[in-house]
Amino acid sequence: MNYPGNPIIRHKYTADPTALVYNDKIYLYTGHDEAPVGTEEYVMNDWLCFSSADLVTWEEHPGLLQATDFAWAAGGAYATNVIEKDSMFYWFTAVNHQTVSGTAIGVARSSSPTGKFEDVIGAALITRDMLPATGNPKINLDPSVIVDDDGCAYIFWGNGQCHYAKLTDNMVGLGSRINTVDLPDFEEGAHIHKRNGWYYLSYGYGMPEKVAYAMSRSIHGPWEFMGILNEIAGNCETNRPCIVDFRGKSYFFYHNGGLKNGGSHRRSVCVDELYYNTDASMKRVVMTSEGVSM
Template sequence: MKLYLSILASAVLLSACSVQKTAVKEASSKKMSGNPIFPGWYADPEAAIFGNEYWVYPTFSDKYEKQTHLDAFSSKDLITWTKHPSVVDTSEIKWAHKAMWAPAIVEKDKKYYLFFGANDVQKDSEIGGIGVAVSNKPGGPFKDLLGKPLVNKNVNGAQPIDQFVFKDKDGQYYLIYGGWGHCNIAKLKNDFTGFLPFDDGVTFKEITPDKYTEGPYMFMKNGKYYFMWSEGGWTGPDYSVAYAIGDSPFGPFKRIGKILQQDASIARGAGHHSVMHNEKSDKYYIVYHRRPLTETDGNHRETCIDEMKFDANGLILPVKITKEGVAADKL
């Protein structure tokens, strides 16, 4: 009997080892990221590179009253993603109670600053707007930097949401933000606790391009400023991404055209994006959300990634949205 049990145990162990090896082999043989890149309803992804890791900070896409936390995801190769749950939530941001949206993140002086919108404020008498939290690690936990919103007013017609933080070549950081069809830029203080006025005394300058709706993003390439934004309605098939190119972060920005939009055979409502550049491979990636063809709920959005390319003149080529995603690309 003992011999039989010993043989049985050995067989079970060998079987388990075989399954484990198969699972490892299957995981290691995955060549493409696939889309979505991680499971769950997530939108408005902010993508960043810290050291040798890619990071994505999306909106948890649910009813506003359930949008009370932000998760993060990290990867070393764009293929395998690790979830970092609730890097910040409304238990830490006391003035926020719903609609934590569209995070933006920057690393400065060995600290990580996470900017976010909260409460979907409709008028200046409401508490909410754009906040900022800080952590010693990209995976949090993040703590409220100010204990109040950084921006809590509608200035130049721009709802205080969809913030992006841009670092210029001279080291100056700017907050670029705005919903309701208006986009502002403001010069951040060195410690991100407030703003510095421009030379003309104005704090918030409007840089709204034609057809702008929300979701601004900016990056530099070959000395030029690429300004990108989302157009159309966020629940509609017309949601998309367009861009302009300028000589400064203030433009003027003349709309060039759309570079990301839905493909009726793959997904609907592709928009609200960010961009990552792997300097080692010199590949650019656009990270965005889209709605599966099977879904009618406006909040059922997934985070996806595809490669973004340029022509010989530096213009962005239209992005083909895919089910396959991108190949492995280590930093």
């Protein structure tokens, strides 16, 4: 599939991008919007995977993971994050739980970035009853994981409130208590990355969502709010950022409603270049129709 310009995938509606660079390729994992035209609610049953060596020509890898691959899940294939550690690939997901009210975080594992992923725990990693009492059934959304320079991994997530915790060395348990991060107008869509000793925590800001971000010298904060990174994505109320470096450049993945009949429930993943200032802060991302080329 060759899709120059934005959106970068056009034969399906895609959302909530997460990207992984491995062996000189970029692997893009997305949600899959299937709401019929005229239906203004989320219909999301599985996740999609694409790979590329140039960010223009994409190969699809079907059938890697769906919400019902978690036997304890009741559906709802929300935003995810895929990360590699010790040559294994971990897919952290947000789904609806069958027996614990609300959303939950699960984790699947594979020995290949395009292999079939399987539930590695047989239960949820994080459920709503593990958090302070809340009336928000979607509190456990949008996991984002970072493996730090010392090999320790941390997971960030949330809806209305950002949470984080350390993961165990095997990536499938919590290695600390659950903490909160206070961020202005945090809605959802957390994304954590690190560059040159700085931690960056980007997220959906307000509703409809812009993307804002904060910076810190420590994974534990304090976090300094840095302002808006990306404006409202046209006719789509949500956004979910993903920032990666690939072949010497930095890229910002996001979604909008840019395809025909698109909108908040039929979204499409896009990518544009991201640039840093001399003080390590990020420049505001300009969304383009042209996208990127290598």
